[in-house]
Amino acid sequence: MSSSFNESAEHMDVEYVAQLARLHLTPEERTLYQRQLDQILGYVDELKAVDVEGVEPMAHPMPRTNVLRRDECGTRGDREAVLANAPSVRHHQFVVPKIVE
DSSP: OOOOOOTTSSSOOHHHHHHHTTOOOOHHHHHHHHHHHHHHHHHHHHHHTSOOTTOOOOSSSSOOOOOSOOOOOOOOSOHHHHHTTOSOEETTEEOOOOOOO
């Protein structure tokens, strides 16, 4: 098994990657995975050729905004009206069943 990785190599050794992942591969699996890994690395090389000059990096393909409300002080309702709907109230607070022993 390979014991080191050469970053400048044209392909990555599947045995080395399997060793890092603590995987035991059969010879057939090694052959299959080596071919698939070489195809993936070939695709990555194609992507390196794409001109991305002036393209701003992004974390998500769609614009994202915070949809939460602003954190503002204010009254949120009549306490007595809210507590009137509770099945059990003690000291002006909801009483809930104990769930942790």
